[in-house]
Amino acid sequence: MNNKNVSPSHSRNRGSRNLGRLIMQLRRLERHPQTFGNAGTLTPSEIHTIEAIGFEGAVLMSEIAARLGVTKGAVTQLIVRLEAKDLVTRAPHPHDSRGIVMSLTEKGKEAFTAHEEVHVDFYDQLRTQVSEQEIEIFEKCIEKLNEFLQR
Template identity: 55%
Template sequence: MKNNNYKQLEDSSHSIGKLIFQLRRLERNPRTFSDAGTLTPSEIHAVDAIGEDRNILMSQLADRLGVTKGAITQVVGRLEKKGIVCRTPHPEDSRAVEISLTEKGVVAYQAHRRLHQNFYRKLREQLSSDEIAIFEKCVKTFTSILNEENDGE
């Protein structure tokens, strides 16, 4: 029985490896988002975070995305050149800058949301609620184990 469980885990590990490969490939390739144009994954992730809050400070955006302020400044600069976001001085703190979506940015945000909704719809069509719950538990378990492994290095 233990050998069978080990084989199942090994097969699952290979499947997870394939999933990670697919996710990495998706994270490298720019996509076109409706009339908003083509955006890189880092750009659309920033658009998504800005769209959730409507107005967000540069420092908050960097924290939310887990990147440095320098990195987010570059991403926001590219988005600003594309007409996706605009920067405005914070009304109370002259050192802070607020970022908001332009109309074109809202189009990108909504197109990205639709992409996610379509993906989740497809998952719900193929997986039961119990299977989704098991998947979520597995992801949390894998993440926890990987965090322990990384902390031990």
């Protein structure tokens, strides 16, 4: 089909439908736990919390909440689950007696690395189907979509 024959409203509707399908796919993925290395099965919320703590660790609970865009109460619940799975540890902040810092255990670092590999594999697969220029456009569109949704 030639793009000259496509009406502007048809293109908008197609874009809207595709965005709707993408959102539904993301919601479906968010409901399915996955295995990351020897860490066992982790929910998307758990692995994203591990990602927010990062490989270097020593992150305040409030910083994790800000990175994830959730409340400190929600982070506390996630941390309790991750501690029970021996993936994170809590420690007092070295300079602020009110603060608690989170770090990944060795098992948590393995999950972090395995999750990073999932992202690398995604981009490797994407590169077989689209050009580097299209990847740059894709990334820019995702960035703008995120900005729009944060308003």
